[in-house]
Amino acid sequence: MTSKIPLNTIKISEKASEKVKEFAKNQSKVKFGLKVAVRSGGCSGLEYVLEIVDAPDENDKVISQNGLQIFIPKKAYIFLAGTYLDFSDGLNGKGFEFINPNAKSSCGCGDSFSV
Amino acid sequence: MPSHRVDAGILSQFNMIFLENSIETYKSPSIFIEPNHNIFRMKGKDTISFLDRISTNRIEKSSSIYSSETVLTNNKGSIIDVLKYKTLDPENIIFTFNINNKETINHLNNYIILDDVEISLEKKVIKLSYFSKNKNIPIELINHSSITNLDESFNYFRYELFIDKIILEKVFNLNSINNLTKSEKNLLEIYLNFFDYESTLSKINPLETGFQDSISFDKGCYVGQEVIARLYNYKKVSREIIYFKTKEMFNINDSFNNQDNISGKILSIEKNFDFFVGLCLIKKKDITKLKKEFILI
Numbered sequence: 472m473t474s475k476i477p478l479n480t481i482k483i484s485e486k487a488s489e490k491v492k493e494f495a496k497n498q499s500k501v502k503f504g505l506k507v508a509v510r511s512g513g514c515s516g517l518e519y520v521l522e523i524v525d526a527p528d529e530n531d532k533v534i535s536q537n538g539l540q541i542f543i544p545k546k547a548y549i550f551l552a553g554t555y556l557d558f559s560d561g562l563n564g565k566g567f568e569f570i571n572p573n574a575k576s577s578c579g580c581g582d583s584f585s586v
Numbered sequence: 587m588p589s590h591r592v593d594a595g596i597l598s599q600f601n602m603i604f605l606e607n608s609i610e611t612y613k614s615p616s617i618f619i620e621p622n623h624n625i626f627r628m629k630g631k632d633t634i635s636f637l638d639r640i641s642t643n644r645i646e647k648s649s650s651i652y653s654s655e656t657v658l659t660n661n662k663g664s665i666i667d668v669l670k671y672k673t674l675d676p677e678n679i680i681f682t683f684n685i686n687n688k689e690t691i692n693h694l695n696n697y698i699i700l701d702d703v704e705i706s707l708e709k710k711v712i713k714l715s716y717f718s719k720n721k722n723i724p725i726e727l728i729n730h731s732s733i734t735n736l737d738e739s740f741n742y743f744r745y746e747l748f749i750d751k752i753i754l755e756k757v758f759n760l761n762s763i764n765n766l767t768k769s770e771k772n773l774l775e776i777y778l779n780f781f782d783y784e785s786t787l788s789k790i791n792p793l794e795t796g797f798q799d800s801i802s803f804d805k806g807c808y809v810g811q812e813v814i815a816r817l818y819n820y821k822k823v824s825r826e827i828i829y830f831k832t833k834e835m836f837n838i839n840d841s842f843n844n845q846d847n848i849s850g851k852i853l854s855i856e857k858n859f860d861f862f863v864g865l866c867l868i869k870k871k872d873i874t875k876l877k878k879e880f881i882l883i
Contacts, residue, residue, distance in 0.1 A: 511697035512639030514812035515661045520700075546699050576661070578812050585661050 478553040478572075480534060481507065481543065487558035487567060488537035495523050502526075504533070504540035507556065509547040513583020515576060517550060519569050549573075550586060605858055609777050613764035615718035618771040623748055625732050626691070627708040628679040632701040637671070637679060640697050640809045642792060644802035647673045653733045655800040657792045658693065663813030665790045666693055668783045668797070670735050670746070680708055682733055682748050685785040697809075708732075709750065716745040717766070717774060726757040739778040772856035776864055781827060781853055786839045793817055794825040794867060795853070825867045827853065828876070832862050848872045 476482050483491075483505075495503045500523060508520040527533050527542040534541040543551060555570040565581060574584035628637065638645040643656035654673075658666040667690040671681035683690050694705055711732060716723055721743050728734060731747035738744070754760070766774065775782070781795055792801060793814060803818060817823050836842065836852045843849040848868055855864035 508700055510639070510700050511636065512809065513807045514810065516640075516697070516809045517699075518639075518807070544700055550699075578807075583807065 476553050476555055476572075481541065481551055481554040481556065483536050483539065483541060484555070484557040485537050487556050488539045490558045490560075490567070491523065491539055498523060500525070504542045506531075506542045506544075507547075507551060507554075508544050509550045514578035515583040515585040517585060518583040520547075521567060605773065605777050605863060608770075608773055608858055612717070612766065612770060612774060614720075615716060615723075616764040616766045616770075616774075617717070617760070618715045618766040618768070619760070620713040620715070621751070623682060623711050623713045625680055625682050625708040625711055625748055627706050628681065628694075629677060629704050629706070630702040631677055632703050633677050633679055634673065636698070636701045636703045637669075638805065638808065640694070641669065642797070642801040642808060642810070642814065644805045645671075645673065645679075647676065651728060651734060653735050655735070655797075657797050657800050658690065659792065659810030659814065661809055661813075663791055663810040663817070664788065665783055665792055665795070665797075666690060668800070670733055670748075672733055680732060682711075682713075684783045687785055711748045712751045712754065714745075714747045714749055714754065715771065716747060717771075718743050718745075724758060727754075730754065730757055737780060739780065742774075742778050744775075744778065744780060769856055772854065773858055773863070776829070776854055776856060779827070779865065781865055784838050784854075786837070787851075787853065788839060790851075790853075790867070791817065791823070791825075793823045795827060824869055824871075825850070826870050826873065827865050827867055828873070830864060830866050831858075832864075833860075835862055836864075842866070846875055848875055 491505050503523050503525060504527060506520070506522040506524045509517050510520055512518045524542065528544065530545045531542040532545060532548055534543065550573055551571065553572045557568045557570065559565050559568060568581065571584060573586050575586055577584040634645050637656065641656040641658050643654065645656065648654060653670045656669050656671065658669060660666055668684040669681045671679050673679050691705060714727070716727065719742060723745055727747055727749070730753050731749045733748040735746040736743065783790070791814070801814065803815065836855055838852055838854065840852045841849065842852065850866045850868035853865045853867060855862050
């Protein structure tokens, strides 16, 4: 699935989209978007950041998918281009899961990566 | 208070006495001055969080007059550099390195992606190492030092003070105290088991080189944490620092394999009479193979 994702965008699965909407509803958000970013940290050097926010920042790239707006800071975009964001629940589920073609390695829990 | 003292293993009594005899000739207190050290400032609202995420120690505000220490490691847990730092307020940290290279600054800057953090050169200073058999130190040195590090080993205290040269010359008469040569300072630090990270070293883990006190094991993720935590929790640290002596000169980071098939890596070395002595890393499983005198060649 990830190989089909062009490098000029990121994709989010329907299940992940629904989960984000559910979290937003729980926070009583009506107008919102999902901020997807990267910052230093985690065992591997770069960690993913997911946040429900009201509006994009000035330098955010905005992508609409599955009725959800995704905001990606331009500085983080080079680390995320071509990424597929999925969600798996249940007892063995990992929660939100990034399948990132830019990641050369990632830590055991999958929350951080190196390029 | 961070201390680099490591439990160095076997050094022959004979050799130890020679080393002790050398050290005993040094007056206490003694100083050694190294020029050209830099103090940097990390500034911005994400400063504490940023440094906390990319280094081993828990970064927090401290009211101590002494600096704290944190280790920068790569994602394999190998040391890149060691920072001595002081948190001035939630948005300002001043720090200095063991090694003054641009690569460490580049390493830090590479990790600033979205964080509100800016790193700049604060000032050029000298590093004054002050060795004393008691904890007393002239108060004017402490008062005028931007960053002060204190270590203790074998009833010796080592202060590292990062001070503006002009101010130092105004407040303290450097000729009133014994000045060590570079060789004397190195021998004293070897004797005291002080290991300072050098730029030529590579693939060194902080757990095997005495930096345990500069690692937080409960703060959560930081760069290199997965490897360091695994080594610590599963007790898999495989190497240990010991003293050695040799007839031949080695360079720091040189690997060796002696006639008893003990291999390791040189961490520090200095001439002492007809021998060279120093600290090296060897595999723990080889400790039992060591003879009383651990001679490389």
